[in-house]
Amino acid sequence: xxxxxxxxxxxxxxxxxxxxxxxxxxxxxxxxxxxxxxxxxxxxxxxxxxxxxxxxxxxxxxxxxxxxxxxxxxxxxxxxxxxxxxxxxxxxxxxxxxxxxxxxxxxxxxxxxxxxxxxxxxxxxxxxxxxxxxxxxxxxxxxxxxxxxxxxxxxxxxxxxxxxxxxxxxxxxxxxxxx
Ligand code: PRP
Numbered sequence: 001x002x003x004x005x006x007x008x009x010x011x012x013x014x015x016x017x018x019x020x021x022x023x024x025x026x027x028x029x030x031x032x033x034x035x036x037x038x039x040x041x042x043x044x045x046x047x048x049x050x051x052x053x054x055x056x057x058x059x060x061x062x063x064x065x066x067x068x069x070x071x072x073x074x075x076x077x078x079x080x081x082x083x084x085x086x087x088x089x090x091x092x093x094x095x096x097x098x099x100x101x102x103x104x105x106x107x108x109x110x111x112x113x114x115x116x117x118x119x120x121x122x123x124x125x126x127x128x129x130x131x132x133x134x135x136x137x138x139x140x141x142x143x144x145x146x147x148x149x150x151x152x153x154x155x156x157x158x159x160x161x162x163x164x165x166x167x168x169x170x171x172x173x174x175x176x177x178x179x
Contacts, residue, residue, distance in 0.1 A: 001163060005170040009152060010145065012167050018144040019047070022125065023054025025142060026095065034120070035059040036092040038085065040066065040110060042164070043099035046156040047127045047144075051097060062087045066110065077105025077136070081113070089117040099156045100147075101126040104138040111138070128152065128169070151177060 010018070026035075035055075039048040041063055052061060065083035094114060101107060107124060114122055125142035132149045151174070153159050154166030159177055163170075 001166060004163075004173055004176050006150075006173045008168050008170045009147065009150075010155075010169040015050075015144075015155060015168065018127070019050050019054050022142055022144060023051060023056070026051075026125065027056045030059070030093060030095075031057055033093045034091065035095060036087055036089070036119075037061045037095050037097050038114070039063050039097045040106070041083070043156045043158065044097050044127075046164070047099050048097045051125070060087060060092075064110070066106070068106075077103070077109045079106060079109050089114060089119045092119050094119045094122040095142075096122070096124045098124065098126045098140075100128040100130060100152070101138070101140050101143075102130050102133045103135040105136055108136045108138045127155070128157075 035057065037048065037052060037059055039045060039061065048061070052059065062085045063083065064081065064085055066079035067082050068079050096107065096111065098107060111122060111124070123141040126140040127144040129140060129143045129146045130149060131146060151159065151172040152169050153163035153172050154169045156164050157169065158164045159172055
């Protein structure tokens with residue numbers, strides 16, 4: 001897998017430091033509140049697993065799985081819920097945990113769905129932000145770091161379902177995806 005990388009963008013130690021900082025901020029901001037971390041599968045699982053351990057206040061976790069309605073609507077951001085949350089959202093402070101905020105369409109749609117269920121509050125925490133690619137007006141409340149418009153994989157992020165298990169975030173060599 002390493003030989004498929006152009007470079008390592010964010011190494012393991014840097015990731016740890018970023019997540020430690022996010023955990024500290026979230027712990028301070030949500031002290032005394034009913035926090036529910038919502039992970040959107042699958043890209044965010046590794047980030048979620050590390051972030052929740054960097055949070056030192058009581059919190060619950062839940063998972064959601066969505067799929068877009070085929071190629072045409074990938075661009076619309078309209079998604080179908082494959083696995084819904086187990087928790088009741090009403091009255092809880094929701095923090096959506098994502099690996100990357102790209103065009104913003106997926107998160108915008110998911111946030112819209114969750115808002116209708118009357119949570120006490122709803123915010124977004126993304127490990128990576130690619131602001132150059134944004135197509136809808138949405139920003140995360142907690143951002144690990146911004147990344148340039150390059151093909152990033154690892155630490156949960158995939159190409160063709162591979163590379164998610166890399167312990168760092170790397171840039172894929174173009175010859176891997178340009179065929
Ligand atoms: C990725 C990522 C976000 C979304 C961001 O998920 O986890 O959910 O794309 O893109 P957007 O801002 O342009 O909507 P993906 O659909 O690749 O699924 P995965 O998490 O299973 O890899």
